[in-house]
Structure formats: C-alpha cells, structure tokens
Amino acid sequence: MKDRDYANSGIKSKKEKYINIIVFILLALGAVTMVFPFFYMVMTSFMTKNQYLSAELKVIPDPWVWGKYSEVLSKGNFISGIINTLCVEVPVLVIGGFTSTLAAFSFAKLKFRGKGAIFMGLLATIMIPFAVIMIPQYVMFTQLKWTDSLLPLIIPACFGNVSMIFFLRQNLTSIPNDLMDAAKLDGCGYFRTFLQIYFPLMKGAVGTQITLWFMAIWNDYLAPTIFLRSESTWTLQVVIRSFNTYYSIQSDYALIMAASVIAMIPTIILFFCFQKVIIESVAISGIK
C-alpha cells in the first residue's frame, strides 16, 4: 500500500514536471509578445526611414542610426517639457507628500469627531471621474489666471493625495499605539510624535507611495492637456503627443519613437529599482 502511494506520487510529480514545462513555455511566449512592441519601438528609433517604410519584416536596424536621440533633445520643446514636468513633480511630492503623510497619521492614530465621515468623503472621491470636475476646474483656473502657468497641476495636488493617505493609514495600523501613549506620557507634542517617532517607521511606505505618485505625475496627460494653454508650459507627455501629430505627417517615426522611448525611461528605471515594493503595494490594494 505504502509502496503504491510512493509510486503514484512519483508519476504525479513527473506529470507535474511536464505540465510545468509547458506552462513555462506558454508564459514565456506570452511575455515575449507583451514586450515585443517595446523592442520594436526601440529598434525603430535606430532605423533609417527607408528601412521602416519598406514593409519588410526586418526588426534589427541596418544600418544603425544613432542620431535621432540627440535630434529629439535638440528640439526646443522637449527639454522644456522635461523641466516643466520636474517643476510639477518637486513641489507636489514635497508638499503633497507631507500633507498626505500627516493626514494619514491623524486618521490612524488621533481621535477626533467626524474622523470617519471625513475619511469616507475623501475615499469616495476615488469614484468621481476626472471628466466631471475638469470643466469646473478649468473655469476656476482660467478665472484665477493660472492657465499660463503650471499652477493648475501643482496647487490642487499639494493638498494631498487620497490613495497615498489610504495606503499609509493602512500601513500605520500595523504600528502599535503604545508608542503614541508613551509619547503622550513624556509630554511629547503630536507633531513631534509624528515627526520623530512615527515618520521614521513609515519611511519605506512613504517612499513607495512617493515613487508611485512620481510615476503618475510623469505619465499624466489629460489634466496637462486641458489646463496648460501656452506651449511654453507643456509637460513632457503633451510634448510627445504634439511630436506624434507633427512628425507623423513627415513619416519621421524614428524621431517619434526616440522621443517616446526617452519619455518612458524614467518610470521604467524607477520600476526596476523599486519593483518589489511597488508590486506589493499594488497587490495589497486588491486583497484589503
């Protein structure tokens, strides 16, 4: 009896092994299909116009043309697009990151009336489509005469980010309240308790959220395209979209692809560096 069981499991694990090999091959094929457009994108950026307009399946550039990237960078709008994007990123992440973290601490560790209601109100905003508030916001920013600057993208975001507050609050529930009581007994003020006791413990989670937020701002297109009325304030995504409109008439796809590749590099690098925590943070959102 025992022997048969043993033999059985042997067969089973052998069968299992074959299944795993087949599964691996399928997964790998799928993965290559997923990534292939990116590969083709990079390759196109190095091709001559003759090659990519030849309608032949030749993926490797022949000859290699290196000049498109420097050409992209020399187009006036491109560098200013990067600078404008960074001019949004820095104040938003510093100020908005601070207000969000402080609010998360308050929601998780302090007692005050109306806490639940305020929190639910903020959470409900996730459901509100941006399409609904973009017209009123546009009217508001026009009347404030902000639409010739980056302020429409900076000011509202400085008030905080709901999903960051939500995640940090969740994260804080795993940090014991004893620290709070101890700090109270020592006569430590709330702000100092936050800054010196809790913030160091939240650093990792804050870092992840800031990284995700950085990527979201970097990739944002709809808000910038509505609110930024003068070309000199365009952020990078608006610039590459205008490149696409302008240079596809001339069939200069190498240039368009080079511009898009550069626009994607920062988020891809960030993702590779912080992959583990980013994926964890995404996964948690589904389970919680």
Place this chain on the structure above:
Amino acid sequence: MSGQKKVKHHMSAMAKREERTGLLFVAAPAIGFLLFMLWPIIFAVLTSLTNWNGAKGFQGMMSKFCGLNNYVKLFSDRKFWQTLVTTTIYLIGIPIGMILGLLLAMGMNRKIPGVRILRTMYYLPVISSLVAVSILWAWVYNYDYGLLNVIIKTLTGMHGPNWLGDEVLIKVAMIIFMVWKGLGTSIILYLAGLQNIPRNYYEAAMVDGANGWQKFRNITLPLLSPVTFYILVTTLIGGFQVFVEVQVMTPNGNGGIGYSAATIVFYLYQKAFESYQLGYASAIAVILAIIIFIITLINFIGQDKWVKTIE
C-alpha cells in the same frame, strides 16, 4: 471626589487638544476636497443647466440658464448615443483581461523558474506612459508599414487590414491595446490572491478526491472573488473614462472614421474644449457620473451574491 473630578477635567482638556490637532492635521486634504472636488461637482451640475460658453464669469453663466434643455437635447443626440455604445463595447476588454490575467497568474503560481522576470515583463505596459504606448501602438497598427500588417504580409502574403481606418476594426484594435496595457495589473492582483489561499484547502479537497476542475471551481474561484470584485469595480470605473487612447491613436485625434473610436469622455472633451459648449459638455459629464455611480452601486449591492471571504 474633587481629585477625581480634576483628573476628568484634565483628561477632557487633553482630548480636546487631540481633537483640535487631529482636525488640523487632516485640514489640507479636507480643504482640497472641498475646493477641488465638491465645489466643482456642484458647479458642474449648475453649468449643465445653462448654455454657457465660458464668457463673462459666474454671472454670464447664470444669465444663460436653460433648465433641463441640455439633457433633453442629449436624448436625441446621435453622437452621444454612439459614443456611449462605443464606450460600452470597449468594456469587452475587461472580462478578456480578467480571464487572461487569472490564467497567467495560475501559471505563475506553479513552481516554475523566472516568475519574477515574467511578472515584470507582463507589468511593463502598466507603468509605461499611456501617451507613449498609444503612439507606439498607432505605429504597430499602421496600414502600410506597421509591425502587425508586416507580420501578416510575411505570414500570408496578403496585405493586412486597415486597423485604424475601419469602423469595426478600430474598436477591435483598441480593445486589444487596452487588454495589453492593463493585463499586468490583473495578473499581480490575482497572483497575490492565489498566494493568499491557504494550502490546506487544496489538501483537504485532494483527500476528498476532488479533481482539478472541481478544485478550481469550488476553491480557487470563490476564494478569489474579492480580487475579482476589486478588479471589476476599478476597471469599470476606469473603462468609462477612456480618452487618451482615442485622442492619440486616431488620425489627427478626430475620433476615427465616422467617429467610430470616440468614447463618451472624448466627446465631452471636444464639446468643452474645442467648441466651448460648457453647458452641454457638463450635462454629458453629469450623466457620466451618474452612470458610473449606478454601476458601482450595482456592483456593491450584487457582491453579497458571489463575493466570498476567507475565514
């Protein structure tokens, strides 16, 4: 006695301080919510009752009051219905992405090498700029020189179809693109969900002689239902707001031949920021918000029927 009273008084003073501080610390997001969310929502509803084109400020708007006229007009607006239908057709990508994501996640949940690299490869489109990958896919779908038609020509010798120049195919092309873009998220969510299922559930089922399908049907699917629910809710909310893909991928950003690729948000955008019919556009926005609200509500009411939790 008096001592106790004193302590109580002292406590309440501390509690008061905590209350004030607590409110102060959440003041920024709360004010932000009032200024940039709540007020705009009220304003959108007000605007939707006018024929305002943005001129002469708030008073200019109120002087253009027209009641429910915009909503009545919407009912017989062919373009509105067309974009609403197109938006709904795009939602087909949601179940496709969920099924593919679940299958792939189940594959990755086995003992196979390189799962981390595979996962990263599938996730790459998610973190990439939507504008950049829309540009990329417009190039892939290019009629004469795009990767897809070049492959089709190499394999079959025939010229591939005009993906972005055909009223039906452009929708297929959009759905394929959207599935590709979002697949990584459902894989990661499902994979986390699968790893969350206790091993002994499957062991118990084995003892009972359950086969693979039965295990999948009776353990995996029900225990993944919270993840499925989460994906469903978030992708439906997102699915009604498709815009960038349409603007970037259709030639000249015109919404495609016969407006065939245009979504409801795309239509709203054009009404608001190209023809400055702010009142009419706001009415579309209000309808959109109501649709999203109702669908989310249905989801939450319906969840008792099929969403299980692990005890």
